[in-house]
Amino acid sequence: MLSREDNELICRVGPGTPMGNLMREYWVPALLSKELPGPDCDPVRVMLLGERLIAFRDTLGRVGLIQNHCPHRGASFFFGRTGECGIRCVYHGWQFDINGNCIDMPNEPAESDFRHKVKAVTYPCVERGGLVWTYMGPRETPPPLPDIEINMLPEDEIAIIPSYVESNWLQAVEGEIDTSHTGFLHFGSIQPEDVEEGTFLHYTVKDRAPKYSVVDTEYGTMYGAYRPAKPGYVYWRIAHFNFPFYTQPPEGALGHSVIMNAWVPMDDTHTMSYVMVRKGKSETGRPARLPIQGDSEKYPDMHVPMLPNTSGWFGRFRPAVNATNDYLIDRDVQRNGDDYSGIQYLASQDRAVQESMGGIYDRTQERLASSDVMVIRVRRRLLGAARALAEKAVIPPGVDNPEVYRNRSGGVLLPEGADWIEDTKELRQAFVEHPEIAEQQPQP
Amino acid sequence: MLSREDNELICRVGPGTPMGNLMREYWVPALLSKELPGPDCDPVRVMLLGERLIAFRDTLGRVGLIQNHCPHRGASFFFGRTGECGIRCVYHGWQFDINGNCIDMPNEPAESDFRHKVKAVTYPCVERGGLVWTYMGPRETPPPLPDIEINMLPEDEIAIIPSYVESNWLQAVEGEIDTSHTGFLHFGSIQPEDVEEGTFLHYTVKDRAPKYSVVDTEYGTMYGAYRPAKPGYVYWRIAHFNFPFYTQPPEGALGHSVIMNAWVPMDDTHTMSYVMVRKGKSETGRPARLPIQGDSEKYPDMHVPMLPNTSGWFGRFRPAVNATNDYLIDRDVQRNGDDYSGIQYLASQDRAVQESMGGIYDRTQERLASSDVMVIRVRRRLLGAARALAEKAVIPPGVDNPEVYRNRSGGVLLPEGADWIEDTKELRQAFVEHPEIAEQQPQP
């Protein structure tokens, strides 16, 4: 559990909050590049860390992220005219470039220099791997982008699944770093005899109460969850939390799986998740009837159906399976044991539990168990880093060390008595190919 | 009128409020038995006294009422798996029985005894007369159920009409104990010459300003409203308020009518009403064109049309005739005098006035008249009892005396000069049959 004070501190991310300040030290994903399909395309409303922003692409193709309200009299730039390398408020024609400079003020006399005194809040943006990244922090020169492998691959090898979550970002992160729920929420109905012996999934459903080892790292926190495997071997599931809101779940085989999930706060009670996986290479040990979010080409029918995007502040990437329809829970399927939750789609199962906790869960009411050791450790690191920044201006983990993000997660069999940290060092390195892994590792 | 302080005190019923504490001394109706149709059926969201609860029926058919959020990490039990004599959170498989014991914690190591340290908030439930009753109070051993006659009849003799009201519970109660409005809101358009002479309704519409006698009782408050009847006789309408939220309106003939209405707060601004009448025996003096809520077999087309239930917190038993459609008021019918309000259905008429007062009416703005003497007295009793409990731990009326609820209400002709209290004692007794009453009393 958390005290009320700590729960507030860790959850709230608006301007001026300690956790909001921590997140603003990093580059954060703002939207998908393809949401701004070309120069001078339609602007997009973006809610980010509690701020209302308008994203646009200028005539040169550069992305701008500007305050919603025109600095002049407050009309929204959403209705703005793009073109001529800027965005122009339709109220009086004031035009701003992606750096917030007022480059035209046509309703003022020609001799006026007032436009040089007016600046709009904009945040610098760069694009990489299908994402528009932005830096909302205090530095004049932003830090480097994090070395997130999946985001640095050639764009045609990356699959991104964006999804809107109606809860605080931490509830989503905690669901992802919580390997214990996998054997229940997702695979609780699968019996060991249903699965081919020797596969990861077989070990998972044979022992649903694994033990855990958790260590702090330069980039955040890492856990290994372990349980018995074939004689003489232990099955390890190794996964990461990366500052400030990234997770690398243990899907697929360690050394082979390239994945990163970002849980970006829109505001305190809404989150945009970006699941990023390698196209055609991220097979996991999951049985086919439990579709995963992932490669849109390989698993065309495994995606949660989505509502059409709207232009609203919370209109992007809304799953059609959501709280308003109880996630289409099928009570008969749940009851007869065909599926543990009765909810189709892994991602919907996660959202059902996370969102049902409410906008911000009151963590004074929790009773944490030994399986929550990773959750506990990550909270402690986040709170510690937010306080260190607020009180002693300590730069948070990884901000100036992009290379610490070069990690991989996944499952692996290690001999009994092996040192899980030392002996997986190479497999955990990003940007290293292990073509043999996919064959060696026991997939279902 | 009430002071702002008294109005807050009497209306608010959440955990820890004085009126909430008073209500928690009693058993309260939580939902209908048939909403949980069988062992291990689908759970139901129940909002009760400002608490979010999940109702379920276990494998043995026993009803459980458990806190919405799993004590572990807060996922809602609404998505829980029923079966094996409990409800199991789908997040990590923790299973609880109807008493709140954690009976399985499958993601913890076998040797862990942590499950014995975790308890969920549950409220004991019993079923009687088609209702699930629950006790949300502080006692280890709850008090007895109240001896409410209609709730103790064989179930096939009881008709229950549940209905959701969008206002504070007290506005609904006050509408029910207010016999004065009957001659206007419900029967204002009926002229004495429209009704057969000698019937109750004839006297009612002939004199719309009766006099009142009000007395405090062991169970709450009783009134007799009286007006001239046939020569030498007085027509008395005798009705009850029973602690903490029950009303017995004067429908039908005293000694014959068996009725109890419960106005159960869902939260401070939403109420669930349960109207309970005897099937096939509760004819009243009301004219046919003004259908009443009541016996669903005798009056199949007299019920307010209902929207389909949803699984939402406020999705149960919603009238289709409601504020969003102005209660389908027909202004021409209202204007031409065919009906006083222009609103079809007695129950919709009541809801129109009660709900139009707003969620919680500001009673500092009232101007009470002599016809409000019952309303005034009931408020005083409720406030007194809530304060006595809060300040001196005085057990509220009837909590430990179930027999005080054994009352009947209704209309009766008494000779002029009769003692209305003394002379109706026998007719007011529950569980006594007076087969002659239906014939003796002047029905329309």
Place this chain on the structure above:
Amino acid sequence: MLSREDNELICRVGPGTPMGNLMREYWVPALLSKELPGPDCDPVRVMLLGERLIAFRDTLGRVGLIQNHCPHRGASFFFGRTGECGIRCVYHGWQFDINGNCIDMPNEPAESDFRHKVKAVTYPCVERGGLVWTYMGPRETPPPLPDIEINMLPEDEIAIIPSYVESNWLQAVEGEIDTSHTGFLHFGSIQPEDVEEGTFLHYTVKDRAPKYSVVDTEYGTMYGAYRPAKPGYVYWRIAHFNFPFYTQPPEGALGHSVIMNAWVPMDDTHTMSYVMVRKGKSETGRPARLPIQGDSEKYPDMHVPMLPNTSGWFGRFRPAVNATNDYLIDRDVQRNGDDYSGIQYLASQDRAVQESMGGIYDRTQERLASSDVMVIRVRRRLLGAARALAEKAVIPPGVDNPEVYRNRSGGVLLPEGADWIEDTKELRQAFVEHPEIAEQQPQP
């Protein structure tokens, strides 16, 4: 910009606020006469200056405006029975006349005189020019109605276009007294060569950064915006702000145009606008493809499509082109330059910018320019008058001087060096016909 304190003071208009008190010194338009089509017609919910009121027309055809909640127990008069020269609450039949007197209290004994002690809040109403005017202020005898010319013409010469705006009233007023936006939001796509030389519009689009002259007046504030016209001439656009919320924009030719727009606060974040123009005589210099709000006979297809009225507090005169559909912005039209905003209808363009500022715009964030001189001056006058009333009981401008409203606005060509105030005195006088004006002035 305004300080937070001034912004609150100038925007909020509920009972007891300084600006609310200022507005209550004046007669204010409450609704259209035709919304109450005849004696004893259906009542109408009216939200006005933050108060919920029920408008009705009594048997003699007189308009009443009564508090929503019956003084007795709070049921809404919306469900009340009209007739017998009053409105009767359907709960207990209490009947009130348009002056708030309780004229019948039928559920009290005949001998009771309680009805003489009960009074409902009502506001006196008069009808003129298609509007129902009401006085919500403290005087026993209200001041005279303002001499608003367009409201005093024969009713068949007046066109009124009512329209609901989802923002604070001041945002709407500021949009109207801001002539600078015309050349951008409305005519930004029109090039000088598109328009016949010598017309007002030609001068407007040829010079989009006019200069301004602003003067305080007895009724409020007047501006003249000026720019070069044909050789030796200056094109002046002269317009007025009239206390407390009226605007006379410079549409059409000065001396010919008869117009008044009222921006009546429903509450702090919703406004009802009444645009009033002379039927068949208010041609302006606007090109046909940009329809204006105005004369419904001459420009039948120039009106913003409206949603059907509902009986809700905010259900009257809602444009179908609104924030929920992004004002049907057509990005291609905006981009290709066919229209500056891509939004059809002048009125929708105004609403898009005003409403996108939010319910109450935070004016601490503004950067005002020289083109905002009228906005600045009007705010100062409003703040000054509200403070003078609050602190020194100074009667606000025009309250007791109805004749100060006798003004006209519009465009005019004056010789270079002319005194725009002195030399337009006659043309600015209301109630004076200048039949030659329509021909003399350069229409497009």
